[in-house]
Amino acid sequence: MGPTLGVIDCQVRLCSAARSMNVEQLSDSPQSEHGPSNRWWILSLVALAYFVLIQHRSLLFYVQEPLSKELSLTKTQLGTLDMAFLIPYSIAQLFVAYLSDRLQRRRVLACSLLASSVALAAMGFSNGLYSLMGWRIVLGFSQSAAVPAIAGVMADCFSSKNRSTAIGVYNLSLNLAFITAGKYGGLFADLPSMSLPFQSLGIGPAELSGWRLAMLSFGVLGGIAALGIFAVMDEPERTERQEQKGLGAEGAALHVTVGSVLKIRSFWMLAIAFVFFCVVLNAHDMWLPRYYVEEFGMTNEAAGQFATIWSKTTTIVGLLLGGFLADRLARRWRTGRILVQVLGIAIWVPALYMLGSVTSLNLLAGVMVAYGLGFGFYVANLWTTTFDVIDPAARSTAIGYLNVIGIAAAPTTTVIGYLVDEKILSLGQAISGLSLVAGGIVAVLAVNAMTVLRSDYRGPLLETSPVPALPDDS
Numbered sequence: 001m002g003p004t005l006g007v008i009d010c011q012v013r014l015c016s017a018a019r020s021m022n023v024e025q026l027s028d029s030p031q032s033e034h035g036p037s038n039r040w041w042i043l044s045l046v047a048l049a050y051f052v053l054i055q056h057r058s059l060l061f062y063v064q065e066p067l068s069k070e071l072s073l074t075k076t077q078l079g080t081l082d083m084a085f086l087i088p089y090s091i092a093q094l095f096v097a098y099l100s101d102r103l104q105r106r107r108v109l110a111c112s113l114l115a116s117s118v119a120l121a122a123m124g125f126s127n128g129l130y131s132l133m134g135w136r137i138v139l140g141f142s143q144s145a146a147v148p149a150i151a152g153v154m155a156d157c158f159s160s161k162n163r164s165t166a167i168g169v170y171n172l173s174l175n176l177a178f179i180t181a182g183k184y185g186g187l188f189a190d191l192p193s194m195s196l197p198f199q200s201l202g203i204g205p206a207e208l209s210g211w212r213l214a215m216l217s218f219g220v221l222g223g224i225a226a227l228g229i230f231a232v233m234d235e236p237e238r239t240e241r242q243e244q245k246g247l248g249a250e251g252a253a254l255h256v257t258v259g260s261v262l263k264i265r266s267f268w269m270l271a272i273a274f275v276f277f278c279v280v281l282n283a284h285d286m287w288l289p290r291y292y293v294e295e296f297g298m299t300n301e302a303a304g305q306f307a308t309i310w311s312k313t314t315t316i317v318g319l320l321l322g323g324f325l326a327d328r329l330a331r332r333w334r335t336g337r338i339l340v341q342v343l344g345i346a347i348w349v350p351a352l353y354m355l356g357s358v359t360s361l362n363l364l365a366g367v368m369v370a371y372g373l374g375f376g377f378y379v380a381n382l383w384t385t386t387f388d389v390i391d392p393a394a395r396s397t398a399i400g401y402l403n404v405i406g407i408a409a410a411p412t413t414t415v416i417g418y419l420v421d422e423k424i425l426s427l428g429q430a431i432s433g434l435s436l437v438a439g440g441i442v443a444v445l446a447v448n449a450m451t452v453l454r455s456d457y458r459g460p461l462l463e464t465s466p467v468p469a470l471p472d473d474s
Contacts (some may be wrong), residue, residue: 036236043166045233046150047173049113052222053143054177056120057085059218060136061187061286062304063211065293068473070209073289077129079417082286083410089140090407093400096145098254101396105149110230112149114223115142121219123214144403151383151399155392156236160460161327163387164337168323168380170446175312175319175372179305181218182289186304188214225340225405266389266456269448271405276441277345277378278409280352280434284371286413288355291427296361311372312364316343318376320324326381335449337381337388342445344377348438356431378441388459 036042060067064078073081099108119139126132150170158166191210208216261267292303324339328383329336351370358364383399390398419425 008040034153047064047170051173052178052225055181056060056116058181059185063189079414082413083138085140086410093403094142106233108149112146113226117219124215148396148400152396155395164326164384165323168319171319175315179312182304182308186301189300257394265452273441273444275408277408279412282412310368314369314372315376318373319380322377322380337385338449341378344374345441347374352435353432356428389456
């Protein structure tokens with residue numbers, strides 16, 4: 001966004017000021033065995049921030065039925081609203097991800113969270129497609145700096161011995177956010193409209209619908225969380241940077257940092273797999289609640305709860321187990337983390353097919369349990385597989401550029417909405433078809449593990465005695 005260009009032009013002055021004011025410390029010494037003593041406290045704060053951010057971006061999914069009726073929106077237009085968030089969210093990270101490799105992450109995170117809260121609350125006063133789309137664009141820009149900042153904090157607070165486990169714990173907030181937004185977003189959406197006393201002044205709609213109240217309420221709570229996080233969060237010391245190696249202890253200019261990321265072949269393989277993952281995730285999160293409303297006649301609250309409670313609670317198990325397994329396999333094999341990801345997405349292939357074709361609610365619950373387990377295995381190792389091949393001074397930039405490349409998946413919900421509106425596919429058929437995309441993820445990750453990762457790896461095993469890259473090499 002606007003301030004980013006100023007950061008690029010004035011990077012030397014900003015870095016000098018940060019050093020002179022002791023804003024943060026940069027370390028060229030090895031990281032302690034497990035991280036600083038307050039690492040779990042900091043993790044709880046960034047997890048709270050992510051909990052709020054996910055609620056803000058996903059709330060639309062669980063109020064879409066009354067929203068589309070009130071504003072006369074088609075499924076294609078609803079899909080466009082999701083794309084209106086994803087495109088600016090991804091594009092902005094071309095620049096804003098770099099901020100967290102040079103500036104205080106706590107400030108970046110708090111500002112991002114506060115701006116997201118304002119944008120969501122403003123959506124509650126929208127009167128049509130274009131105003132909703134405009135605020136979704138603002139929401140995307142607002143949130144774009146947050147995840148790279150969180151990724152940098154997590155990498156500095158935890159070592160390679162416990163990083164996947166920590167990220168698994170952190171991502172519990174993702175699932176709790178979906179469950180909360182699904183349950184209470186749907187609950188708000190089912191509420192009757194309330195008349196507003198100030199409509200005669202030309203301010204906002206004549207009535208406050210349940211979906212509007214949901215956006216206002218979640219926005220206000222997010223603003224309170226942003227201020228609280230900024231007040232109590234410490235800036236962690238940067239770790240694992242080396243003065244005379246790679247990008248150095250203090251990092252490098254934007255173009256040098258970005259170049260160090262984009263030249264890594266394993267990063268591109270991980271990014272391609274991530275695009276396919278986003279295709280599945282975008283379609284699943286947007287259309288599954290609507291599918292349950294239309295196919296099974298559920299209320300918005302029931303559909304939101306059913307679409308989240310089974311998969312998201314099981315994802316918690318997947319995150320913890322996937323992180324635990326990966327941290328231990330990664331001590332033996334360079335491919336340890338990717339192998340856990342491959343296992344998780346392999347579970348997705350049959351689960352996604354059944355998700356759009358099974359008509360028994362009891363069986364669907366079991367399918368969503370399997371989906372959640374696979375999701376947890378993959379996500380617990382998304383950042384850590386990237387950290388294994390990227391210079392420590394470019395971690396936030398790398399995670400940001402994963403999201404930039406993920407923009408390729410942004411049209412997914414719009415395309416599916418169009419296909420359903422034109423009666424080319426049903427929602428169930430579209431969801432089942434995602435199993436083919438999951439198969440593509442497995443293929444890309446497997447190729448990466450067997451080929452380019454061997455030469456790109458720069459994790460802790462690089463400095464120890466020779467260790468086989470693959471289990472069958474031993």
